[in-house]
Amino acid sequence: MIPALLLYTITVLMFSLSIALVYRALHDPTTSRVLDRLGESQPQLAEKIQSMAWLDRAFLQAGLGRPSEHLSLWLSLWAAAIMLAGLFGGWVFSLAFVVLPPVLLKLFVSWRYQRRVRRMVEQLPQLLDHCVRSLKAGRTLADAVLHAINSSTDPLKSSISRVSRNVQLGVSLADAVQDFAELYERDEFRMFALGLKVNHRYGGNASELLENLIVLIRERDQGARKLKAMTGETRITALVLALLPLLVGGYFMLTNPTYLINMWNDSGGQHMLLTAFAMQTIGSLGLWRMVRSV
Template sequence: MDLSTLVPLTTGVTLLACVLAVAGLHAYAMGKAQRAELADRLSRTGQVATGRRRRFRGLDRRLRHTRLGRRLELRLAATGLDLTPGDFLAYMCATVVALWLIGQAALAPFFGPLTGLIGVWVAVQFLNWQRQKRIERFIGQLPELARILANATQAGLALRTAIGMAAEELEAPAGQELAKVAHQLALGASMDDALGELTDRLPSRELVVLVTTLVLSNRAGGQVVSALRNLTETLEERKETRREIRTQLSQVNMTSYAVPVLGVGALFLMNGVKAGALDRMTGSPVGQIAVITAFALYAVGFVLIRRLSRIDV
């Protein structure tokens, strides 16, 4: 083959290969982006879309591939907060850094890491508090939920239809959680799996009893109406009992939070009375050990008070 013919042919083949390579890279990038978007959408199946633009989508995808991220997502779903695992982790890190700098500047450099650890503890306790508050509200709605399901099944409606109707009539959080269950049932999930995920999100004895009743009745075809009627009365009695116990233990719960607050306040008071006192105190290993021991004792006191005041009904 002539050299004058080979050069244009080689150039043309090279350009074609480059065009195909660029097209392939573009198709790969588009496919990867669509796959990531689909995975992000499927991971939020059953959750109410807010339309708010997420700032940490990449971090969300990485966290959801880890066991810790999945547990965190389940915990956030139980709180009802409009946060993703990436949002929570980013905000928690920002809070830790801010508390670190504040503790280091207001008290002493030694207190920077301690206040950072307190920031992590506060974030976890905030999640637990939001989750427990939502569970309590959901438990308070269980008698009305059982009543609606009993009336719907007595009218001849199927249990799936009754759950969808209860989701429309009840307010949050019961309405939102039942909407997720109805959505999962519409996508083909079984009744056992959908209700099982509900008990995982909002664990409580009352909900477990209700879910067990519904699942067994759905499997065996028993008397759903009579079982739900009896369960409604039981849930009403447990609701009143829990309210009385919560009222009696309110002072004890406030004491558990007041103990560590008084300890931290004493540090600010000490540093305010004599400037630089904390610097000198934490400048030696003995002082650092004393401060760490004091923080540990306050934490143990908080946990013990909470444990001793916990009454299972």
């Protein structure tokens, strides 16, 4: 048994090292520095964002940096955790370490993105109002937007500062804001980009356009708040249904811990618990999707 475990350990380590070597070969730092220097003078349009890896894109949306810079290290740690879980806890714990980390990471990144972009949308009317005051003071539209970006606060400032960088690299203001809107995938940002593009192509009163956009964004926010208040009972019901089995299991562990332990040691009880866990996971995901669609 021990030689087989050692062979399994060596195999997992060699596989992790091979992945790390391949990743380093594909992402050589010298080549990356040369490409970065060559790309400094090129505008960063939406096509570049679309060609980014989905993992980097998700982390960039959540404001967490680029995980691909240390991907080999994280994959090695994950493989080591799976191996240790298999050695000490058996195949069930090994399977849990295979499935749970990606799921939890996805949930955390999605939660962080939703919270961050919600705050950015709340700050957008203030930025547009600053643009309107600058336009009425005699600034051009591009100067008004860039000055409003510099005067804004985080998290909107750190996110929309990519617009200032792209404009400095030679991209038009409308294309730079369109690139920002496509990255964060919110209708409010897309409307802002569309308004700038229409004004850039056909002209018109920019201050009046931005004032109407401010009113529209605030009305959308008020409607979303009313809908959230009206569907509060549904969301609470879904939360209770999702947490009830977990609370019951925790109650059993506190009052009679040997009950679940004996069930786990029995083969039939083990299958029953695994089936219940799978059904609980599927039901929670179904309730989550239903609540998001409300």
